[in-house]
Amino acid sequence: MKLPIYLDHNATTPCDPRVMEVMLPYFTDLYGNAASRSHSFGWQAEEAVDYAREQVARLIGAEPKEIIFTSGATEGDNLAIKGAFEMYAGKGNHIITCVTEHKAVLDTCRHIEKLGGTVTYLPVNKEGLIDLQQLEAAITPRTILIAIMYANNETGTIQPVKEIGKLAKKHGVLFFTDATQAVGKIPVDVIKDEIDLLTCSAHKMYGPKGVGALYVRRKNPRVKLTAQLDGGGHEKGMRSGTLNVPGIAGLGKAADICRQQLEADGQRLSQLRDKLENALLKLDATYVNGSRDHRLPHVANISFNFVNGDGLMMGLNKEVALSSGAACTSASMEPSYVLKALGVEDDLAHSSLRFSIGRFTTEEQIDFVIEKVTNTVELLRKNLIIS
Numbered sequence: 001m002k003l004p005i006y007l008d009h010n011a012t013t014p015c016d017p018r019v020m021e022v023m024l025p026y027f028t029d030l031y032g033n034a035a036s037r038s039h040s041f042g043w044q045a046e047e048a049v050d051y052a053r054e055q056v057a058r059l060i061g062a063e064p065k066e067i068i069f070t071s072g073a074t075e076g077d078n079l080a081i082k083g084a085f086e087m088y089a090g091k092g093n094h095i096i097t098c099v100t101e102h103k104a105v106l107d108t109c110r111h112i113e114k115l116g117g118t119v120t121y122l123p124v125n126k127e128g129l130i131d132l133q134q135l136e137a138a139i140t141p142r143t144i145l146i147a148i149m150y151a152n153n154e155t156g157t158i159q160p161v162k163e164i165g166k167l168a169k170k171h172g173v174l175f176f177t178d179a180t181q182a183v184g185k186i187p188v189d190v191i192k193d194e195i196d197l198l199t200c201s202a203h204k205m206y207g208p209k210g211v212g213a214l215y216v217r218r219k220n221p222r223v224k225l226t227a228q229l230d231g232g233g234h235e236k237g238m239r240s241g242t243l244n245v246p247g248i249a250g251l252g253k254a255a256d257i258c259r260q261q262l263e264a265d266g267q268r269l270s271q272l273r274d275k276l277e278n279a280l281l282k283l284d285a286t287y288v289n290g291s292r293d294h295r296l297p298h299v300a301n302i303s304f305n306f307v308n309g310d311g312l313m314m315g316l317n318k319e320v321a322l323s324s325g326a327a328c329t330s331a332s333m334e335p336s337y338v339l340k341a342l343g344v345e346d347d348l349a350h351s352s353l354r355f356s357i358g359r360f361t362t363e364e365q366i367d368f369v370i371e372k373v374t375n376t377v378e379l380l381r382k383n384l385i386i387s
C-alpha cells in the first residue's frame with residue numbers, strides 16, 4: 001500500500017482525473033478570454049463557462065444566471081457578507097452568525113464590526129448545533145443577514161438549514177450559507193432550503209484549487225450585492241476579473257460528477273467512516289465530537305483521552321495524513337475554537353483527530369488506519385503510565 005494514506009479531504013480533495021481531462025484543452029488550444037466577443041477563441045471560452053454555470057447550478061437547484069464564479073469559498077464568503085452589508089446599509093447593519101463558522105466568515109464579520117456593523121455570534125450546543133429559538137430571538141428590525149454554514153469543516157455537523165431558511169424568510173432577512181463542505185457531498189437545494197446566498201469551492205469537491213462559485217438568488221427576493229472587486233464588470237458586475245476558464249470548466253465537471261455519484265459515494269463513505277469510527281471507539285476514553293445524527297457521511301472527529309496530542313500526531317503522520325484538534329496560530333498550538341465551542345476541554349481538544357475520507361479511499365486503507373491509530377494510542381497510553 002502506498003503511504004501516507006490521505007484522510008484530510010476536508011482540507012482539500014485530489015482533483016478527479018476526469019476533471020483534469022476537461023480542463024487541459026483550456027490551457028493549450030482553447031486559451032481564449034471568455035470576455036472576447038469578436039472571435040472564436042473568446043466564443044469557445046465563453047461556451048465552456050456557460051456550460052459550467054449550468055452544471056454548478058444544477059447541482060444546487062439554482063438557475064445558471066444565479067451563479068457567480070469566484071476564486072474560492074474565502075472570496076465567496078467575503079463577497080456575500082461585505083457585499084450585502086454595503087448593499088443593504090439602508091435597511092440595517094446587523095448580521096447574525098455562529099461561533100463555529102470558518103475563519104473566512106468570522107474574520108469577515110470582525111471586519112464588518114470595524115466598519116460600524118453589529119454582529120451576533122450564536123453559540124452551539126455540545127453537538128455543534130445552533131438553537132433555532134435563539135436565532136429567532138436574535139433577529140431585529142436592523143438585521144440584514146443570517147450567515148450560518150451548512151456543514152462544519154472540523155466535525156461535519158450539519159446545521160438545520162431548512163429551518164433557518166424558513167425563519168429568515170419569515171422575518172424578511174437574507175440567508176447566506178457557507179456550503180463549502182456540503183455541496184457535492186449531500187443533497188443541497190437552494191429552493192427547498194430557502195437559501196438566498198451560498199458559497200462553495202471546487203477543491204473541496206474533487207476540482208481544482210483557486211476557483212469557486214457564489215449563488216446569488218434572483219427572484220423571491222432578488223438579491224443584490226455591492227462588488228468587492230471593481231473592474232471590467234464581469235459576472236453581472238458583482239465580480240470583475242478575467243474568468244479562470246480552465247478552473248471554471250473543472251468546477252463544472254466536478255459538480256457534474258458529484259451530482260451523479262452523490263448518493264452512491266455518500267453511502268460507501270458513510271460505511272467506511274462508520275467502520276473506522278466504531279473500531280476506534282472500542283478504545284477506552286474515546287469520544288466522537290459533534291452530532292452523529294446530523295453529520296456529513298465522510299467525517300469523524302474523535303478525541304482520545306490520556307494521550308499526548310503531539311505524540312499522537314508524530315506517531316501517525318508518516319503513514320496517515322490527517323488534521324488534529326489543535327491549530328497552529330502563530331507559534332503556539334491553540335486548541336481548536338470549534339471543539340472549544342462544543343465544550344470540549346483543552347486537553348481533549350489537543351488529542352483529537354479529524355478523519356475525513358474521500359472518493360478514492362479504499363477499505364484496505366481504512367483497515368490499515370484502524371490498526372495504526374489503535375496501536376499508536378495504546379502505545380502512548382502505556383508510556384504515559386510507565387513514565
Ligand SMILES: *Cc1c(COP(=O)(O)O)cnc(C)c1O
Pocket residue numbers: 010011071072073074075102104149151152153178179180181201202204210212
Ligand atoms: C475550505 C473552506 C473554506 C475556504 O475555501 P477556499 O476555497 O479554500 O477559499 C471556507 N469555508 C469552509 C467551510 C471551508 O471548508
